[in-house]
Amino acid sequence: DTGVSQDPRHKITKRGQNVTFRCDPISEHNRLYWYRQTLGQGPEFLTYFQNEAQLEKSRLLSDRFSAERPKGSFSTLEIQHTEQGDSAMYLCASGVGGIAGNTIYFGEGSWLTVV
């Protein structure tokens, strides 16, 4: 499968613990996005990378959230001191640049449950 892959698919953690999610984009894609989705809502933008540069961050991304894409390939999203409100699906998507190619493809997501 050469699509966007995310790991882990499911994570249950206790409040206050740190969690890290990994995303491997489609290999030739230089753009990588993180979104959060809760039940009954559409995906909410968190952050966006072009290659290794983090170009945009949402106000939703509090200081407890950090994302990296060290070599412009895979990315990690870390949540420190998790809270119950962090329970959601965390989606990664990747795409190529350029006006005509401005499309993103999603992974299957990582479910986080904070208890």
Added chain:
Amino acid sequence: AQSVSQHNHHVILSEAASLELGCNYSYGGTVNLFWYVQYPGQHLQLLLKYFSGDPLVKGIKGFEAEFIKSKFSFNLRKPSVQWSDTAEYFCAVIPASYGQNFVFGPGTRLSVLP
């Protein structure tokens, strides 16, 4: 607040009925428009997209959408739905002023009865 809205939260249709799902956005200027679908237990998949040119775009599985700039709308249509179209449908917009941020609507759940 600038946003993407979808008119219906849940639509229930019988097989062979026609479908139209509404999407409106509130961003001015140039926009790129998308419809994504999420089948039960699966990831979001692209149905169709509009960047420029013919405002009537065709996507996969017999879906089409029409961009009406004056109405800030990008409605999704299908002449005859099938049970397998049961899914959640999301409209998404890239406003030119927002860089490369895709802004999604809240989604419409479609249930097709056999």
